[in-house]
Amino acid sequence: MTATLVVFLAPLAAAVLSVLFGRVAAWLAASGALASGVAAAAILARTASGESWEASVEWLPGLSVSLSVTTLTALLGVTVATVAFFVLVYAVGYMAGETERTRFFASMSLFLAAMQALVLSGDWLSFLVAWEVMALASYLLIGHWHERGDARDAASRAFVTTRTADIGLYIAVFLLASTTGTTSMAAAAPGGPATALAGLLLLVAAATKAAQVPFQGWLAAAMAGPTPVSALLHSATLVAAGVLLMVRAFPLLPPGVLLVVGLVGGITTVVAGLTAVAQPDLKRLLAASTSSQLGLMLLALGAGSVAAAVFHLIAHAAMKSTLFLATGVFQRDRGSTAFRDLLGAGRDSRPAYLAFAVAGLALAGVPPLSGFWSKDAVLAAALASADAWILVPLGFAGSLLTGTYVARALRLLWRGETVVPGPRGGQAGIRSDAGGVWMRAGLLALGAGAAAVGLLARPLEELTAMTLPGGWGAVAMGLAAAALGLMGGWLLPARRLLGGLLPWAERGFVVGGGLAAFIVRPVQRLAMAIGGFDRSLHSLVGGAARFALALAARVSAVDVRLHRGVEGAADGALSVARLVQASDRDGIDALIAALARGTRELGRAGRRLQSGLVHRYLALTVAGFAALALIVTLVVFV
Amino acid sequence: MSVLLTGQLVAAVLFGVGLYGALSQTNLVMIMMGVELMLGAAMLNVVFFWRYLHPEMYSGQMFMLVLMTVMAVEMAVGFGVATARFRAKGSVEMEEAGELRG
Numbered sequence: 001m002t003a004t005l006v007v008f009l010a011p012l013a014a015a016v017l018s019v020l021f022g023r024v025a026a027w028l029a030a031s032g033a034l035a036s037g038v039a040a041a042a043i044l045a046r047t048a049s050g051e052s053w054e055a056s057v058e059w060l061p062g063l064s065v066s067l068s069v070t071t072l073t074a075l076l077g078v079t080v081a082t083v084a085f086f087v088l089v090y091a092v093g094y095m096a097g098e099t100e101r102t103r104f105f106a107s108m109s110l111f112l113a114a115m116q117a118l119v120l121s122g123d124w125l126s127f128l129v130a131w132e133v134m135a136l137a138s139y140l141l142i143g144h145w146h147e148r149g150d151a152r153d154a155a156s157r158a159f160v161t162t163r164t165a166d167i168g169l170y171i172a173v174f175l176l177a178s179t180t181g182t183t184s185m186a187a188a189a190p191g192g193p194a195t196a197l198a199g200l201l202l203l204v205a206a207a208t209k210a211a212q213v214p215f216q217g218w219l220a221a222a223m224a225g226p227t228p229v230s231a232l233l234h235s236a237t238l239v240a241a242g243v244l245l246m247v248r249a250f251p252l253l254p255p256g257v258l259l260v261v262g263l264v265g266g267i268t269t270v271v272a273g274l275t276a277v278a279q280p281d282l283k284r285l286l287a288a289s290t291s292s293q294l295g296l297m298l299l300a301l302g303a304g305s306v307a308a309a310v311f312h313l314i315a316h317a318a319m320k321s322t323l324f325l326a327t328g329v330f331q332r333d334r335g336s337t338a339f340r341d342l343l344g345a346g347r348d349s350r351p352a353y354l355a356f357a358v359a360g361l362a363l364a365g366v367p368p369l370s371g372f373w374s375k376d377a378v379l380a381a382a383l384a385s386a387d388a389w390i391l392v393p394l395g396f397a398g399s400l401l402t403g404t405y406v407a408r409a410l411r412l413l414w415r416g417e418t419v420v421p422g423p424r425g426g427q428a429g430i431r432s433d434a435g436g437v438w439m440r441a442g443l444l445a446l447g448a449g450a451a452a453v454g455l456l457a458r459p460l461e462e463l464t465a466m467t468l469p470g471g472w473g474a475v476a477m478g479l480a481a482a483a484l485g486l487m488g489g490w491l492l493p494a495r496r497l498l499g500g501l502l503p504w505a506e507r508g509f510v511v512g513g514g515l516a517a518f519i520v521r522p523v524q525r526l527a528m529a530i531g532g533f534d535r536s537l538h539s540l541v542g543g544a545a546r547f548a549l550a551l552a553a554r555v556s557a558v559d560v561r562l563h564r565g566v567e568g569a570a571d572g573a574l575s576v577a578r579l580v581q582a583s584d585r586d587g588i589d590a591l592i593a594a595l596a597r598g599t600r601e602l603g604r605a606g607r608r609l610q611s612g613l614v615h616r617y618l619a620l621t622v623a624g625f626a627a628l629a630l631i632v633t634l635v636v637f638v
Numbered sequence: 639m640s641v642l643l644t645g646q647l648v649a650a651v652l653f654g655v656g657l658y659g660a661l662s663q664t665n666l667v668m669i670m671m672g673v674e675l676m677l678g679a680a681m682l683n684v685v686f687f688w689r690y691l692h693p694e695m696y697s698g699q700m701f702m703l704v705l706m707t708v709m710a711v712e713m714a715v716g717f718g719v720a721t722a723r724f725r726a727k728g729s730v731e732m733e734e735a736g737e738l739r740g
Contacts, residue, residue: 612738614669618660 003039003046004055004067007077008116010035011084015109022102026095029105030088033112037081040116044074048463054122054186066184068122071464072310076119076244079314083236083321083446084112090325090442091228094332104144108232111137115237119244123183124173127248131169131241135162138238142225154224161218165208169245172201176252185248199257202249203264210242210294211287212268216275219291223283223337227328230283234290235321243297243313250306259387262302266394269295273401277408277489282327283337285405289363290320292398296378299395303388305381307466311457312374315362318449319371322359325443326352330413332439339412346413351440353413355447360410362450364403365482370454372478373468375399377457380474396481403485411490541584548577645686653679666723666730670716677709 014032018025047069056066088108095101114137118130143155173183175198180187206212211219219239223230233239246261253261272291279285293316300308329352330345331337346353362369365376379399382391461468556570609620656675663669681702688698720730727734 610739612736614666614732614735615661615664618669622657622661 003042004069004120006039007036007043007081007120008113010039011109011113011116015106015113018102018106018109025102025105026088026092029109030085030092032109033081033085033088036112036116037078037085040074040077040081043069044071044078044463047071047074056122063125063183064123065126066122067120067126068185069120072247072306073119075314075460075464076310077116079317080112080115080119080236080240082449083317084108084115084232086442086446086449087228087232087235087321087325088442089445090231090328090439091226093436093438093440093442094226094228094328096438100144103140104226107137107140107144108228111141111232111237115241118241121185123185124177125183127185127245128169128173131166134238134241135159135166138162138222138233141229141233142222144226144229145224148224150221151224154218154221158218158222161215162208165205165215168201168203168208169205172198172205175201191254195252196254196257199249199253200260202245203257203261206242206245206249207264207268207298208242209245210239210298211272211291212242212264212295212298213271216268216272216288216291220275220284220287223281223287227283227324227331230287231321231324231328234287234324235319236317239290239294240313240317243294243301243309246298246301247306247309250301255386258302258304260302262299262382262385262387262391263394265295265298265300265302266391266398267295268292269299269398270394270401273398273405276405277401280340281338282330282342282409282413283324285409286320286323286327289323289402289405292402293320293363296375296395296398299391299398300378300381303378303381303385303391305377305384305469307461307464307468308374308377308381311460311468312378315370315374315450315453318446318453319359319363322355322443322446322450323363325439325446326356326359329439329443342413344414346410352443355443355450356413357410358447359450360406361486362454364406364486365399365478366486367479368454369451370449372482373454373457375482376470376474376478377468379478380469380471383471383474383477384469392477396477399478399481400485400488403482403487404489407486407489538588541588545577545580545584548573548580552577640690642686642690645682645690649679649682649686652676652682664731664733666716666720666732666735669732670713670720673716674709674713677705677712681705681709 011029011032014028018028021028048071052068052070054066054068056064058064088105091104091108095104098104111134114130114134118127118134121127121130139155139159142158143151145151146155175194176187177183179194208215219234222233225233269292272288272295276285276288276292279288293312297309297312297316300312327337329349330342333348334341334345336342346356358369362371365372379392379395382388382395385391457468552570552573555573556567559566559570611617653676656672656677656679659672659675660669661672663672684698684702684705688695688702692698723735724730
């Protein structure tokens with residue numbers, strides 16, 4: 001029990017102490033992560049014997065907060081803490097010479113604490129709390145360089161996008177709690193439409209957090225944060241929380257929803273893979289790649305294999321953090337992450353390039369590196385599922401694209417292409433050169449992890465008592481995808497292969513805007529349609545008036561020549577026309593003008609209330625309450 | 639006169655004093671003191687109701703603690719605003735603070 005608490009309280013304490021003792025913030029953060037990792041390993045060792053327990057505290061009558069410790073949650077806790085520890089070690093070097101180190105390390109610790117609490121939470125209530133704290137910490141970290149406009153925008157965008165989708169999570173939790181009568185995650189779902197709806201809403205929240213189609217846009221923008229933040233955010237924490245949510249909700253999901261989960265993941269892995277191939281900036285390439293790999297995890301979940309998804313999550317955490325940390329080294333050397341500034345950067349810092357290559361090849365699925373094992377498990381899960389006809393092609397295409405963009409990045413970093421067109425997406429330079437040792441230490445440790453995690457597949461299977469799907473078909477398919485992708489990416493100018501798709505892919509497939517595409521544009525279109533209807537009505541009335549006028553004029557011209565007596569009729573027609581015209585002007589136009597005037601007057605009256613003077617507001621409040629009290633008294637007693 | 643009624647009267651007087659203070663003063667600190675008195679009156683009411691109507695329900699005490707926390711937080715925010723205002727303008731006279739005029 002104590003160890004369970006230490007897992008997330010140690011980083012939390014580190015966050016608080018960092019604020020008090022800013023000088024040693026880095027050491028506090030690193031030791032907080034270390035303590036968290038050791039505690040997680042301890043509970044993992046205890047759960048290894050098949051033990052699992054729940055601890056709950058009743059903090060309000062009928063409302064308890066509980067922690068659930070199973071092999072799965074302990075394993076994820078170890079992964080998160082390990083990645084975070086090495087990223088923090090790396091950050092000691094990366095942030096050397098920065099001014100706001102205290103804030104940075106305190107936020108990182110808070111972030112870690114929130115993720116650990118999320119991993120261990122046993123009921124929806126504490127899950128929501130951890131989820132919220134993590135959203136806050138990610139906002140602080142993405143916007144760390146808040147003096148830069150793009151960082152501010154990216155932080156707000158990430159926050160608003162994920163928070164909007166969190167409404168789905170809230171409604172889903174409400175549905176689940178009201179149908180089962182408890183907030184515990186272990187409660188069996190009652191089935192039926194309520195569960196299906198809750199599952200879909202959870203998927204919306206998870207897809208947004210995990211940057212899945214159509215919400216993937218914020219992740220590329222989040223690259224504006226410091227590189228260690230990207231490394232942590234993309235590997236084991238923020239985006240992984242989306243997958244974690246689906247893993248925890250997995251027992252609740254009916255088959256129909258699972259198919260949707262698999263399709264969202266499959267489509268994302270292809271779309272984000274294409275996006276990654278097109279990116280002119282290394283960090284943005286990695287961001288799109290993260291979306292793509294998380295798509296594979298959701299695909300595995302949709303195919304019904306939690307084990308494959310979790311295993312890929314762990315392997316991906318090691319691989320992606322290594323890739324980002326190596327990118328940080330290149331960024332420090334060249335002062336940018338745009339490919340045109342990074343040409344040949346790998347030759348300048350070979351240890352970083354080595355780590356990048358190992359992690360990249362692992363990501364592409366080259367045996368015996370970790371990605372080979374995890375991706376095979378995902379593909380095997382897809383092959384074994386009932387919906388293999390759609391999931392397998394999507395998974396294969398995703399793996400193929402992974403190889404392509406990895407090979408492209410490796411080639412550009414080593415040899416360079418002569419011209420890389422595209423907008424400049426570079427980052428501001430890193431100011432200091434100190435701390436290279438720390439960066440290399442963190443980088444190489446994680447690189448070794450990226451290489452070796454795959455060998456843990458068998459022990460992990462025994463530990464968690466889950467079976468990873470496997471089979472020669474999946475192995476052959478994975479190898480074919482990796483080989484074809486890598487060759488394609490290395491030998492062919494991949495960006496040009498995309499052809500007409502390129503500008504679209506470069507912007508991350510505009511739907512990436514998500515909100516912009518699905519809410520703003522329809523509203524605009526509706527407003528435009530209403531405006532057009534209004535205009536056409538107006539011109540109809542005007543046209544009728546004009547027509548009557550012309551008719552009257554012609555009649556009068558003919559009649560003047562024929563007979564004076566007919567002139568009277570012409571005059572009559574003319575006056576009818578005038579009447580119509582006058583009604584148009586004085587009736588409809590005056591009505592619209594009066595409406596506008598009325599609105600303006602109302603606004604002016606409302607403005608007068610906004611005096612900005614506190615005591616006037618107070619007086620108004622008191623008067624309002626008095627009136628309310630009077631009404632209540634009258635209603636109750638009369 | 640029962641103790642409960644006495645308590646209610648004291649609270650009412652306290653509330654009236656606070657209301658008068660909040661409405662009549664122009665200094666932000668003084669206004670907040672008025673608000674403080676009103677909150678105090680409300681809390682006094684809560685305590686008296688709990689003690690003389692439902693002394694067996696401990697949730698009354700819990701509610702009291704929550705109220706106290708809210709009060710402390712509110713005052714912290716209020717004085718934060720006052721400090722920021724004083725640093726920026728050199729005064730906390732609310733007659734002069736019309737910048738938020740719509």
